[in-house]
Amino acid sequence: MYGHRSLRFLRPMAYPRTMSHARRPSQLSPSRANDFQQCPLLYRYRSVDRLPEPPSTAQVAGTLVHSALEDLFRSAPGERTPETALQAVATRWKSMQDSLDLNELFPSAGELDEWKRKVRGHIETYFRLEAPDRLRAESLERLVTTQLDGDTPAKGFIDRVEVNDDGMVRLTDYKTGKCPPPRFQDKALFQMRFYALVWWRVEGTIPATLRLVYLGDGKILDHRPSSVELEDFESEVARLWKDISAAIDTGIFPPRKSRLCDWCHFQQYCPEFGGNELPYPLTTVLA
Numbered sequence: 001m002y003g004h005r006s007l008r009f010l011r012p013m014a015y016p017r018t019m020s021h022a023r024r025p026s027q028l029s030p031s032r033a034n035d036f037q038q039c040p041l042l043y044r045y046r047s048v049d050r051l052p053e054p055p056s057t058a059q060v061a062g063t064l065v066h067s068a069l070e071d072l073f074r075s076a077p078g079e080r081t082p083e084t085a086l087q088a089v090a091t092r093w094k095s096m097q098d099s100l101d102l103n104e105l106f107p108s109a110g111e112l113d114e115w116k117r118k119v120r121g122h123i124e125t126y127f128r129l130e131a132p133d134r135l136r137a138e139s140l141e142r143l144v145t146t147q148l149d150g151d152t153p154a155k156g157f158i159d160r161v162e163v164n165d166d167g168m169v170r171l172t173d174y175k176t177g178k179c180p181p182p183r184f185q186d187k188a189l190f191q192m193r194f195y196a197l198v199w200w201r202v203e204g205t206i207p208a209t210l211r212l213v214y215l216g217d218g219k220i221l222d223h224r225p226s227s228v229e230l231e232d233f234e235s236e237v238a239r240l241w242k243d244i245s246a247a248i249d250t251g252i253f254p255p256r257k258s259r260l261c262d263w264c265h266f267q268q269y270c271p272e273f274g275g276n277e278l279p280y281p282l283t284t285v286l287a
Contacts, residue, residue, distance in 0.1 A: 024048070024248050027145065027155040028241050030191035036244055038260055041277065043244070044253035045266045049282045053265045057105055057115055060096070062176045065122050065215065066159065067092045069174055073137045073160065080132040085123045122176050122215040129213055129220055138163040144198045149234050152241040154198050156191075168208040171195050175212055179219035188212065189223055193233045196225045206230065251280035 025032065025047050036043040045051045071088040072080050106112035126132075142158040160172040173192060180188050192210035200206050212221040247253050257272045267273040 025244075027153045028237070028244070029155050030194040033194065033237065033240055034190065036240065038258065039256040040247055040253040041255040041270060042264060042266065044247070044280075045269065045278075048248060049278065051266065054104065055100070056263070058176065060100065060105065061115065061119050061122070064089060064092055064096065064119060065176055066174055068123065069126065070140050070159070072132060073140055077133040082123065082127050085126070086120065089119060089123060125215045125218045126213070128218060136162060136164070144195065144202055146198050146201045148197065148201060149238055152238050154194070154237070156195050156198055158195050169199070169205060170209040170211055171199065171207050172211040172213060175214045176216055177214065178216040179212070179214040179221055185221060188221065192223065193225060193230065194237065197230045197234055197237070200230055
């Protein structure tokens with residue numbers, strides 16, 4: 001995996017006994033857009049039926065690292081040191097543990113210790129890539145929402161927004177995975193183009209740079225969007241929202257098999273893996 005989906009809210013560890021009627025999502029985010037493009041059935045289970053998923057160690061690491069770096073940038077520039085960041089990791093990890101089944105995530109103490117070493121490694125890698133004491137973050141975890149062309153309600157959280165003295169904007173997102181090879185970078189930039197488009201429609205200016213910071217292998221991917229590129233992208237997002245709305249209206253969410261299925265928690269309800277698709281709208285009792 002080239003990037004890990006962090007958990008803004010830790011999900012419950014077990015499926016509930018009953019499920020409510022399917023609900024039409026009111027907004028489109030980059031992660032949910034990627035879900036639908038990856039597999040419409042995954043989108044249905046995750047966004048319409050809202051089946052809970054147990055978090056993976058990679059997702060927990062993503063959440064922890066994102067939170068620690070957010071805390072780091074809330075510190076004064078002179079205090080943005082590796083020691084401050086590692087202390088933020090320890091503090092955040094302490095508060096997260098009550099929401100997790102540690103025995104399920106880490107069957108042995110050795111696995112937990114190795115996972116902690118990787119998290120520390122992500123923080124150490126970050127300081128080799130950027131000098132946070134020299135960066136001016138205008139906002140962190142910035143929520144941006146708007147109604148795009150084609151009546152598409154868009155929503156996203158931007159990890160970091162920087163504005164320099166000339167008013168140039170850079171949008172930055174952290175990834176605990178590895179930077180994808182060139183042939184897959186366009187897909188990786190989907191999220192950042194989404195943020196850039198919403199920023200443009202809300203603020204009236206196109207960000208000068210979109211930056212993905214990959215902590216898994218210590219690489220940075222920068223991209224400079226253009227107005228033509230973002231206008232084309234807006235049309236793409238509008239078509240995607242139209243397809244999502246049609247699927248919700250008809251209840252037709254075809255599964256799409258890929259290598260990413262190895263990380264899917266819904267295989268028991270997927271025809272591609274011999275399971276029976278859950279009835280739609282979902283009102284059944286799950287054992």
